[in-house]
Amino acid sequence: MESQSAHQQLIELVRQAKRIVALTGAGVSAESGIPTFRDAMDGHWSKYKPEQLATPQAFEADPARVSRWYDERRLAALGCEPNPGHYALAELERIKRAQGGSVTILTQNVDQLHQRAGSQEVIELHGSIIRWRCTRTGETQDHVEREPLAQDYPIKSPNGGLWRPDVVWFGETLPTRALASADLACQKMDLYLAIGTSGVVYPATGFIQFALDRDIPSVEINPQETPISEAFFARVREASGVYLPALVKALL
Numbered sequence: 001m002e003s004q005s006a007h008q009q010l011i012e013l014v015r016q017a018k019r020i021v022a023l024t025g026a027g028v029s030a031e032s033g034i035p036t037f038r039d040a041m042d043g044h045w046s047k048y049k050p051e052q053l054a055t056p057q058a059f060e061a062d063p064a065r066v067s068r069w070y071d072e073r074r075l076a077a078l079g080c081e082p083n084p085g086h087y088a089l090a091e092l093e094r095i096k097r098a099q100g101g102s103v104t105i106l107t108q109n110v111d112q113l114h115q116r117a118g119s120q121e122v123i124e125l126h127g128s129i130i131r132w133r134c135t136r137t138g139e140t141q142d143h144v145e146r147e148p149l150a151q152d153y154p155i156k157s158p159n160g161g162l163w164r165p166d167v168v169w170f171g172e173t174l175p176t177r178a179l180a181s182a183d184l185a186c187q188k189m190d191l192y193l194a195i196g197t198s199g200v201v202y203p204a205t206g207f208i209q210f211a212l213d214r215d216i217p218s219v220e221i222n223p224q225e226t227p228i229s230e231a232f233f234a235r236v237r238e239a240s241g242v243y244l245p246a247l248v249k250a251l252l
Ligand code: BJW
Pocket: 024, 025, 026, 027, 028, 030, 031, 036, 037, 038, 039, 054, 108, 109, 110, 126, 167, 168, 169, 170, 171, 172, 173, 174, 195, 196, 197, 198, 199, 200, 201, 202, 203, 221, 222, 223, 224, 226, 238, 239, 240, 241
C-alpha cells in the first residue's frame, strides 16, 4: 500500500467496517521490546530454536530448561509496556463500539499487552505466559510477580504435578472456547486484519480463508512479506506501532 490513494482507500475500508477481526502476532509486540517468536533466542538460548522448546516433548524431556525459558519470557513480558500499536487497536475498538460495531482481537501472543492497553474483546488463541497450569490437576494461577517463580526448575506443585505455562505448544489443540469464539467473530466480520504475524502457524493463519470464502476485504500489516501475503486484498509494509496510530488518527 504505497500511494496516497491506496492509503485513503484503506482508511475508508476501516471507516465503513462495522465488525472488524484483527489477528495479531509477535510483530505487534516487537516495538514494546519483546522479540518476535522466530527471533526470540539470544545469549544462553541462542543454541536452541524456539520451535524446539515450545513442544510437550521438549517439556517432557527437560522440564527445567523449558520452565526456565518461559519464566524468563514471563518476566520480560511483565517488564514491557504496550506500544502505540496496541493502544491504537484499543482506540479503534472504542470507536467501533460507540458506533454499535466491534473489534475482536484474535491474538497469538501470550504477553497480555492488548489487555493492558485497554482492548476488551481479546481472544487468546495460544494462551498466556502469565498464567501457569498444574500438569496434574489443570488448576491455573496468574503470576504477575516480577521475580522468578523458582530458584530451581522445574516448579513442583503441591500435589505431585509440575507447573507449566498455560500456553499452547506445537501439537497441542487450541482452547475449545477460544476457537469457538474466534469462529463466531469471523462469521460476523466485514473486515479482516492480520497484523505482525508470519502466517506460518495453523490454525490461526487459516482465518484468512474465512475472509476469502465470503469475499470480505482483508489487509496484512507487516513490514515483511509472508508466505500468505498474496491472499490479502491489501498489504501495508509498515511497522504496526507506526501505521495503526496513523490509521486511527485519520478516522477521527
Ligand atoms: C512486525 C513488526 C512490527 C516484526 N510491526 N509486524 C503441517 C501443515 C500444517 C499444520 C501443521 C503441520 N505440521 C504441524 C502442524 C500444526 C502446527 C503448525 O502450524 N505448524 C507449522 C509450523 C507448520 N500447529 C499446531 O500444532 C497448533 N495446534 C494444532 O494445530 O492442533 C491440531 C493438531 C495437532 C497435532 C498435529 C496437527 C494438528 C498449535 C500451535 C501452537 C503455536 N504455539 C506457539 C508458542 C506459544 C507459546 C510461546 O510463545 O512460546 O505460538 S509457536 C509460535 O508461533 C507462537 C506464536 O504465537 C506463533 C505465531 O508466530 P507469530 O506471532 O507469527 O510470530 P513470528 O515470530 O513467526 O512472526 C513475527 C512477524 O512479525 C514477522 O512476520 C515480522 O515480519 C513481523 N514484524 N516487527 C508489524 N514492528
